[in-house]
Amino acid sequence: MPSTNQSVSSLMPEAKKIKPLTVLVHWSESREFTEETLYDFNEFEKKALEVAKRNPLGGYDKTKVTVTFDNEHQHECRLDLGCGGNDQGFAEHCLSTERYYRQHKGDVDKPWLYDKHHQQLIELINTYELNHSFVDLGRLQVKQVEEQAKAEEAAKEEAKQQERERAWREHQQAEEAFQETLEVPQWAKGVIIATLTDYDAEISEPYAGEFHTKTLKTIILAWSKHSRNLFPELRKACLNHPETTFLNDPEKSVEHRERFAMGEGYYLTDTKYIRYGWQIKKRNFYREDNKARYVPLGEIAISE
Structure with a gap:
């Protein structure tokens, strides 16, 4: 035209x-x-x-x-x-x-x-x-x-997709190896995990309303003896790692209670959290025979 x-x-x-x-x-x-x-x-x-x-x-x-x-x-x-x-x-x-x-x-x-x-x-x-x-x-x-x-762009996108798939396979393999060596206490009913995420501009499509995040860091903070959702427990677990200690302070963190169909449940975040940032959340063990499968690959900061 x-x-x-x-x-x-x-x-x-x-x-x-x-x-x-x-x-x-x-x-x-x-x-x-x-x-x-x-x-x-x-x-x-x-x-x-x-x-x-x-x-x-x-x-x-x-x-x-x-x-x-x-x-x-x-x-x-x-x-x-x-x-x-x-x-x-x-x-x-x-x-x-x-x-x-x-x-x-x-x-x-x-x-x-x-x-x-x-x-x-x-x-x-x-x-x-x-x-x-x-x-x-x-x-x-x-x-x-x-x-x-257009052909060059398509080739670049294909290469990026293949690289993402390769990275995901390597992550899965590393996570499986990590879980195989993980010793979960018999009394543990869940695990408290800290995750730091950031906006992923490479795969996000803001004009289409698609916002994606990428995980920068995962920290295994503590085991939990029960399956209840208690924010004091999450805050206490934050003290186990220097990067999450600030989330123990109620003035520097936000409690989320998303008890609806598409909600993420109960979790703690930093005050600037909107889709990405620090998130503290508990994963309950729904199967006793393989608790390690619920624990993601990450740095272990559980205090003895």
Whole structure:
């Protein structure tokens, strides 16, 4: 879809084709162009195409220009140089605008196509002598750049996914080995665990409402002699490790009681905890034959 940026141009009485000669770049978000600099038209078009190809996965560089033709007619507009349906240069911008008009001029839901100024703009574009071959070649190059960039992104994501799966398998193996050597007292009914988590920006999708965390540290603080949820017990266990000692202070921690279907039950956190941070929680042993399976891989800080 062509850029919808408004173009401003003086009326041309002649119906003959006129040729663009120069482009004055007033300003640009791209470092490829210098502000208030005059470029030969063909030079500008080549540079603009290269700038557009540098944005293969979205985004664009806004560029304000004035194009002067061989009869001194001037056309001022803003180009959004980028892939994904954005502009690739002045000629491509004009041809896309005209093509969009032809494709949708019968659509009743696009009244702006019949605006007087837009009609005049289309008439003017039809008088411009533009290099269609260069535009077609540029569109082909942009398509190739887009496909290559998407393929590279897909390959990177696949590699990341494989790495995550490998890391998870290694973690599982290490945790199983840890549990096999763990000696859980016969009297223990549960274990109190401290977990430090952080926001995982790599796999989170905030625009889709998906927020994921990653575990930075796990500490086995204490065994529990009962299955009740008691915050004094959690606070006492915090004293077994220097990094969690501060959570023993009621003013520096928060008690959570999530006794609903999707809740996490009873747990203690630091005051800044929102999805991630320090969390102290008890896991009860529901099976007596293999209590170690409830204990995650972590640092043991249980006091004797």
